Amino acid sequence: MSEVKKRSKQSISTDKILESEEKKAKEKASPNKNLPLRILSRTVVIFSLLIIVYMSAKDRTKIFAKQTEVIPGKGLIIECSSEYMKELDEYEGCAPKNCKRYVTDTVISTKEADELLNMAKRGLKHGGSLGGASILDLHSGALSKGSNFVNFYKLKEMKNIFDQNDFNTFRVVKDKIKYAIAHHFGVQPTKIYLTYPTFFSEISTKKAVTIHDEYWHPHVDKESYKSFHYTTLLYLGDYNIDFKGGQFVFIDSNYNYTVEPRKGRLSMFTSGAENLHHVQKVTAGVRYAMTISFTCNKNYAIADPGVEKYIS
Ligand SMILES: *[C@@H]1O[C@H](CO)[C@@H](O)[C@H](O)[C@H]1NC(C)=O
Numbered sequence: 001m002s003e004v005k006k007r008s009k010q011s012i013s014t015d016k017i018l019e020s021e022e023k024k025a026k027e028k029a030s031p032n033k034n035l036p037l038r039i040l041s042r043t044v045v046i047f048s049l050l051i052i053v054y055m056s057a058k059d060r061t062k063i064f065a066k067q068t069e070v071i072p073g074k075g076l077i078i079e080c081s082s083e084y085m086k087e088l089d090e091y092e093g094c095a096p097k098n099c100k101r102y103v104t105d106t107v108i109s110t111k112e113a114d115e116l117l118n119m120a121k122r123g124l125k126h127g128g129s130l131g132g133a134s135i136l137d138l139h140s141g142a143l144s145k146g147s148n149f150v151n152f153y154k155l156k157e158m159k160n161i162f163d164q165n166d167f168n169t170f171r172v173v174k175d176k177i178k179y180a181i182a183h184h185f186g187v188q189p190t191k192i193y194l195t196y197p198t199f200f201s202e203i204s205t206k207k208a209v210t211i212h213d214e215y216w217h218p219h220v221d222k223e224s225y226k227s228f229h230y231t232t233l234l235y236l237g238d239y240n241i242d243f244k245g246g247q248f249v250f251i252d253s254n255y256n257y258t259v260e261p262r263k264g265r266l267s268m269f270t271s272g273a274e275n276l277h278h279v280q281k282v283t284a285g286v287r288y289a290m291t292i293s294f295t296c297n298k299n300y301a302i303a304d305p306g307v308e309k310y311i312s
Contacts, residue, residue, distance in 0.1 A: 064250070064257040065103045065265065067239040075102040075184065076257065084222065084272025088229065094296035096230075097186030099270040101250060103259060107180050108173055108234060113264040115169045117236040119162060120200035120288050126158050131213025132206040132282065137199040138162075138170065138305040147210050153309045160310065167306045173234070174198075174304065177292055181230050181268055192294040193301030195227040200236075203246060203279070203287040218251055218278040221271040221293070227300035228271035228293045235261035236288040243285030251276045261289065 065071055080099035088095035123136045127143035127150065134144035141153035152158045174194055182189035201215075208214050221231045239246060239260040248259040248267065259267050269275045271293070295301065 060254065061249075061256045061258060063260065064101070065259045065262070065267070067241070067260040067262045071103055071105045071265070073102065073104045073106070073184075075100050078252070078274045080270065081273035084270060084274065088296060091191065091229075091296035093188035093191040094229065095187070096270055099272065099274045100185070101257070101259075101267065101269040101275065102184045103265065103267050104180065105262060105265050107176055107266050108264045110264050112169060112173050113234065113236050115166075116173065116200070116234070116290055117263075117288055119166050119169070120202065120236060120290070123152065123158070123161055124200065124202050126152065126155070126161070128202075129209065129213055130206070131209035132204050133208070133213045133215045134202045135197075135199045135212075136202075137197045138167075138309075139196040139198050139302050141309065142197070142199075144212065151311075154311050159312075160307070162307075164307050167304065171304045174292055177232050177234070177266065177268070178294065180266065181232065181294060184268065185230065185270070192230060192296060193298060194304065195225075195293050195295035195300045196302050197225065198292050198302070198305075199290070201287075201289050201291065203243075203282045205282055205284060215279050216281050218276055220273045220276050222273065225271075225293070227295045227297065229296045230268065230294040231271045231275070232266060232268045232292050232294075234290045234292060235265045235267075236263060236290060237261060237286075238263050243282050243287040245281050245283035246287040247280045249278055249280060251278065261287065 064076065065074065077098045077100045080096070084099065085095070120136065123143065124134055127136065127145040128134050129144040130147050136143045136152065141151040142149045143152040143158075152161065178192060178194070179189055181187065181192060203215060206213075221228045233248065237243060239262065246261060248261070250257040250259075250269075259265075
């Protein structure tokens, strides 16, 4: 009885094998029969893969700070670059608890941003690069003009273009920023110093003429300005309202994080290689911002700019 069962099972399985082998042989004999179906299915697979690749590439840019939202405070901790940490070992009380980016819309008021914007426009009216990007540096007096720079503290027509009230506004804003850095990065406010350059920037849609107009290249601040340890950017205008394009982008290996300028928005970050970034091209309007940076190295510290800067 059991013998019979076994045998019949065996014969069934043998039959199945034979059947499938027959099928394979048939397929081989007529290779063209299923070809359109195969092409179709492969095309579907390839297209799906392309869509996945495309979607994942698109998803790798995140908007960290939208222009339309008011951000009390938003930070992202990142790993410090080793050179940055090594350098800061020398300066007690100045190394950050963590390297990071931190954006806040509640430290600097719209009124303060407007006063600084007014200063920027008043000063830059007397200069202006032939290309798209101009600066006005409150420390050195450097003002973009044509394809070069002049020292506005020396120019007769710019004598007293900024009065002590203007410099006071700058100092109040600078002090607020200094304490904000101390608070959010866990450093001693007495161990960080305002450093140079400290400047207004104006970006228009004009085509670049000199290398100074090429603001859009990815860079590390510590490499551009060796005095910098903490970079801060204060936006004096609104993305998508006063200008288009001009977003600030932190470039990481997995994701890019965009900061959309907003009037009075303060962006603070450690100046090392952990914060590689670039500014996207401005495509309409004029973008105003201010760079106010701090150093741990007393040798790079600068005094608050004031009316005594004018050279008569
Ligand atoms: C981030 O931006 C840079 C510069 O535009 C670009 O080269 C890079 O591919 C972007 N990375 C991601 C993950 O999207």
